[in-house]
Amino acid sequence: MLAGDDRTLLEAVRAGSNSAFGELYARHCTAAHTMAKQVAETPTDAEDLVAEAFAKILDVVRRGGGPDTAFRAYLLTTVRNLAMALNSRGRRLHLAAELEAFCAPESHLSSTDPAMVEPERDLVGKAFARLPRRWRHVLWYVEIEHRTTAEVGKRFGISRNSAAALAYRARKGLREAYSQVCADEPTRRRLAAPGQLLAEAA
Structure with missing residues (x-):
């Protein structure tokens, strides 16, 4: 387990530390799952929301963005926003159509x-x-x-x-x-x- 508060860990992540992000995940994944279960339509959707939220935040932080402090609040907001998009029926229909387009054969x-x-x-x-x-x-x-x-x-x-x-x-x-x-x-x-x-x- 790495020592330090969330700010210190976030700084380490921006410097390229994967273990620092792993520590952030360990500290906050339970809260993220609790939020996801409250806003997702199914338990499986909740699992995906948590995985996608952490993946998005990691990408943002590595690019120099994201939170400097209050990591948990940022994480829970991300989970909630992803759920809102997922739970929109219009969004789901759009994704279904887009999925079929992705499956079109290419010659690359x-x-x-x-x-x-x-x-x-x-x-x-x-x-x-x-x-x-x-x-x-x-x-x-x-x-x-x-x-x-x-x-x-x-x-x-x-x-x-x-x-x-x-x-x-x-x-x-x-x-x-x-x-x-x-x-x-x-x-x-x-x-x-x-x-x-x-x-x-x-």
Whole structure:
């Protein structure tokens, strides 16, 4: 366990410390889950809200933004705002349509330099491993097994729209994780569609 108040830990996160953010997570995850259960429609949505809230805050803090103090208040506000977006029916329908658009086949990987394939697989594997377990599962079902959102919903015990929203968040999370992994690489590539990334890494 790292010593110091939240301000000290946030400063360490901005300096690149992953363990400092892990300590913030340990201190505040219970409060985040309590809030998420109050505002989410389902327990599974609550888990996703917490994971996405911490991921968003980590990204913001690493870029120099976010809170300097009152981390818990910032976290709970983030969870609540994410829930408001998720619980909007119009938003869910939009996500379902957007999910189908993401699944459209592209030809980007067919023109990939063979010399780049193995390094790319390594980057994708690292990005995929950073995702919450539930996000990894839903991406695998949708992108590799080509399950429909209705099938995914049945597997997870949620509605089709909830499954579409979950897949959308997982895709977005993969893109963000991939970008973070690439940030430390000397050569960056244009990010392909999430399905292409997973298919290549599989």
